[in-house]
Amino acid sequence: MNATSCNTAVLAQQRLQPDICRLTVAWAPSAGGHIPHAGQFFMLRAWPADQPPLLARPISVHDFDPATGALTFLYQIKGQGTTQLAALQPGDTLSLTGPCGNGFDAAALAAEVAGDALPPRKIAVVGGGIGVAPLLLLCRELAAAGVKPDLFAGYRDTPYALESFVGCCNQIYLATDSGVAGYHGLITGVLHPAQYARVLTCGPMVMMRGVYALCAEQNTPCLASLEGKMACGLGACLGCTCHTKIGPKTVCKEGPVFDAGEVFAE
Amino acid sequence: MNATSCNTAVLAQQRLQPDICRLTVAWAPSAGGHIPHAGQFFMLRAWPADQPPLLARPISVHDFDPATGALTFLYQIKGQGTTQLAALQPGDTLSLTGPCGNGFDAAALAAEVAGDALPPRKIAVVGGGIGVAPLLLLCRELAAAGVKPDLFAGYRDTPYALESFVGCCNQIYLATDSGVAGYHGLITGVLHPAQYARVLTCGPMVMMRGVYALCAEQNTPCLASLEGKMACGLGACLGCTCHTKIGPKTVCKEGPVFDAGEVFAE
Amino acid sequence: MSDLRVPFLGLEMAGPVVAASGTFGFGPEYQDIEDLRLLGGISGKGLTLAGQPGNRGERLLETPAGLMNSIGLQNPGVQHFIDHELPAMRALGTTVWANLGGHSIEDYCTGAAMLSGTAVDIIELNISCPNVKQGGLAYGVRAADAAEVVEKVRAVSTKPLVVKLSPQAESIADICKAVEGAGADAISLCNTFQACAVDIEKRRPVFDNIFAGLSGPAVRPIALRMVWQAVGAVNIPVVGLGGITTGADALQFIMAGATAVQVGTANFIDPTACVRITKEIAQWMDAHGVANLAEVRGCAR
Amino acid sequence: MSDLRVPFLGLEMAGPVVAASGTFGFGPEYQDIEDLRLLGGISGKGLTLAGQPGNRGERLLETPAGLMNSIGLQNPGVQHFIDHELPAMRALGTTVWANLGGHSIEDYCTGAAMLSGTAVDIIELNISCPNVKQGGLAYGVRAADAAEVVEKVRAVSTKPLVVKLSPQAESIADICKAVEGAGADAISLCNTFQACAVDIEKRRPVFDNIFAGLSGPAVRPIALRMVWQAVGAVNIPVVGLGGITTGADALQFIMAGATAVQVGTANFIDPTACVRITKEIAQWMDAHGVANLAEVRGCAR
């Protein structure tokens, strides 16, 4: 409940691949905005109230620089909303509501892992496709908290945005469906949860289910960041509810990060 | 019923005043399009089907060059539709339906006037504000038919688009509400219908009523080009009906040019 | 190649898309704009027995994704239609639907009897115009009233009878069953939604009649619900309409069980809409290996 | 400076804009986003006696200028609300409306009695949720059914009772008169419009319940018509809603006679909508020399 809403300016827009963009906007905690953390997201709207789509679009925080207030999103062009986001130019304004949701508590995770009685005192961060978007700030925050994670990133084809991860990760494992780079196959082919104290994941549901299944075999705790259609992003409409083992939960407010066992276990 | 509909390319867009634009598009009679005549109009749409406004916008033919197929509109930015027209750049496409309506039959008018037994064998063309838009092609067609008309043009403030009229008019009388140019006052202050065989007018309703009143006093036949909210522009929806002395008439198909007496007489 | 033909009340329509009444004149208006032979049919402007000049004041208003109209059944009258508009309409190469409104049951019956002696293919009985005090909506609210007018018209009409229903009906299912029982050959729905707009600067309603009819994409999800209910209620064909602007929209109605669709307001968004939608349906069928719409009609139920 | 206060059922609301049920949580969700003290009130998420998890499957779908939802009254139950959500809601500095749905007349009565013993300001009786088999819509179609539930709830409730009506009512005027007669203190309308969407690729309805509720700008002209009819039918205050997104929209409802308005879907288009709309109303009043909304309420009639 610390989301605020305002109009803000586009600082930069970059096209990484035909359908992948990186958008940086100004987000000033000084003006009442709260500092966004890993796994949180914003509701973005860059089109007039009377133009489609009706709803704002949820996009995860990819990166945030508290010093400059530069807030970066990494997103894939899917339909009407993201197409209009991609048309934004520096100087244009858009409306932002956030930071929304319960992200990853990197400090707590790092402390838990560091305090474990036995090794592995390591964290794996596993992303699939555009699911890598929220993982950059996660890796940064984990590294800052003392546990540089290993990144596992799976792509369909040519990878993107990986260079940013170099400084804040221990190892980077890459897999592609097409075999164009890294391991030829699914990222779950190179992930060994037994070697990690925690696995944190974001990506397509089918991938996250696969990651969770591996983790469950090894009893490795796994957190997953979910998606869902959202109207408010604030826990107010109950449009994004997912039915978990512990009852109905709003992805936007009680998530998007959940204990994978609570959402994926049969 | 010779309107056709197609997408076409913007050739030029010019801003004459902060709210006045001139747009030239390609209209190829060779590809089945009919040659537009004075007083006819097109339904223009430059925004996707799912974006507001719902309806296309009627804009009169300002000029047409049959040699090149360059079709020119002169329009005032009023709201959502014309704002989007004004954003068009050369190379953009828009959808056009037309030519719509019964315009001025310049050839017949010129022939009638020339055949009059007595003088005055002259035609006055009277425009107010953006109502001058359809008058350029009218003057050109009258001139080509042998009767160069006198133009009476009234503006609120700084006039626009007048230079185009120079070659095809006999005299140009100018009036402005602000007094910035020409006669200081209403254009009806300088119009003397007794000196003309026909008065042809387009502009705000209040101006056209004034012109008609002057003409009626002198028994000078007067034709007026009306406006109306339009959905189809084709005579199909009956949304633009005006109630005339000779019954309900569609402005879009039976007009927009009417015998002023039929619409303005009490 | 997909086969778009739709058998309908003993006729064969060339495609599933019929131009909706009041949005397409009597057809010739669109003749130079699109190939009307690809249409399933054209429903002409709503007729009344004696004709009428329609409403005064504002007639059109754009709303979010919708259009309000208060035309008020301006029309030349049944006899004028038969003498002057029908011949040209008949020549367009598609089925001719005469849309008939009325001020009284007698008017409806006289008009229907007159049309029965002509070359029209179908009489579409409009008991749902919200824009005139006596535009038929009086008969479109209660099932019993609808049944009465349909039964009487049925008795004097030799043409296939499509009854066009109103979204203001008390119960869609009940009124559908009632008009089926009274002899309707098919049902079309829905007509425009009774709506209101206030001009806040003038501090009065935009329309002289206070209420006007809302159509267009805005109402599509409600219209589809009503079509779903109608298909579930009766065994006669249902023609679905309300806000259809794309082939995908039309397929929603067909998968809900509609035999054919009508396209109204979309003609104003894109004057080639009827043919474009027909082609989009054909493309979808080709891409999905659907040879005939019968394969998917009602498949979502 | 214009005075935005609205006297309502013995309360004084700070402004004419109330956040609509189901779109605003219980209020705290918007606390950091806008100054909630400027609102007339907040209607909380619809409650049922025992609470329920809501619907499975898709819950949201965007439509042209509209939103379909099939939340299915997910809520924590009346007692949980009283114990856990109400205190925070009460602290927001605006009037608290408890929106109450029900599965049976007994449920409605028990819930209303429980809420009567609390700090809520108003009970908004929701007899109009289209999204659950027993969401109250059963009571929102026929005037006699509505009157029955309102009368019974009235008897056990000591709070002001606003009855929220459905656009699916057989007759707006009749149902309004019936609930007025049964003791309603005010009427709010309308709830969402029953609508349908088909996923043409999956060839089945988008929503597990087949039908879902349509809201947003698309429905505004129809909602305004119903509010116009309601105001004409009764002498109790009418709270108007449906698609209001701007101050000008709200003024249309007020000029049609609404005492106050509610804003729902617009909160999703712009999370500051309630306060923005309030300010736009104030600006219009200032620009037009209107000191109090009473000067223009119903002026378009």
Ligand SMILES: Cc1cc2nc3c(=O)[nH]c(=O)nc-3n(C[C@H](O)[C@H](O)[C@H](O)COP(=O)(O)OP(=O)(O)OC[C@H]3O[C@@H](n4cnc5c(N)ncnc54)[C@H](O)[C@@H]3O)c2cc1C
């Ligand atoms: C909490 C959260 C965080 C997110 N973070 C990011 C991010 O950092 N980067 C990013 O690129 N995307 C992210 N997404 C997904 C993003 O919100 C959707 O891709 C976007 O809303 C699509 O909008 P659109 O209008 O472009 O496409 P639409 O026209 O709405 O949809 C186009 C196609 O994409 C599908 N689609 C729509 N929404 C989603 C969704 N939520 N998930 C999967 N498929 C969808 C539709 O079914 C449709 O087939 C996030 C979603 C959530 C809920």
Ligand SMILES: Cc1cc2nc3c(=O)[nH]c(=O)nc-3n(C[C@H](O)[C@H](O)[C@H](O)COP(=O)(O)OP(=O)(O)OC[C@H]3O[C@@H](n4cnc5c(N)ncnc54)[C@H](O)[C@@H]3O)c2cc1C
């Ligand atoms: C046959 C015909 C020919 C026309 N030719 C020209 C032309 O050559 N050049 C030109 O600039 N305009 C012309 N117009 C007017 C033009 O169509 C409107 O100005 C335009 O539709 C406004 O659309 P919008 O979306 O920009 O404004 P909207 O948002 O629709 O309206 C903005 C404001 O303008 C007013 N308005 C809207 N439509 C009209 C109208 N038809 N007449 C007067 N006021 C209106 C509205 O009431 C509102 O106050 C013509 C109209 C007709 C019917």
Ligand SMILES: Cc1cc2nc3c(=O)[nH]c(=O)nc-3n(C[C@H](O)[C@H](O)[C@H](O)COP(=O)(O)O)c2cc1C
């Ligand atoms: C301008 C206009 C005029 C209409 N006139 C008639 C009519 O005369 N008879 C009739 O049955 N329906 C009439 N309708 C209703 C349409 O035929 C159709 O039922 C309605 O618009 C819903 O479909 P749509 O959303 O595709 O337009 C009219 C609609 C519009 C917009």
Ligand SMILES: Cc1cc2nc3c(=O)[nH]c(=O)nc-3n(C[C@H](O)[C@H](O)[C@H](O)COP(=O)(O)O)c2cc1C
């Ligand atoms: C997501 C959502 C949930 C809703 N839940 C409720 C509810 O629990 N109780 C209720 O009375 N109305 C509920 N409504 C209806 C709204 O309160 C309102 O009546 C309707 O949306 C029309 O107003 P609008 O167009 O401003 O949204 C809900 C609407 C939406 C969009």
Ligand code: FES
């Ligand atoms: S998006 Fe509204 S509750 Fe999650």
Ligand code: FES
């Ligand atoms: S705009 Fe449709 S008849 Fe004139």
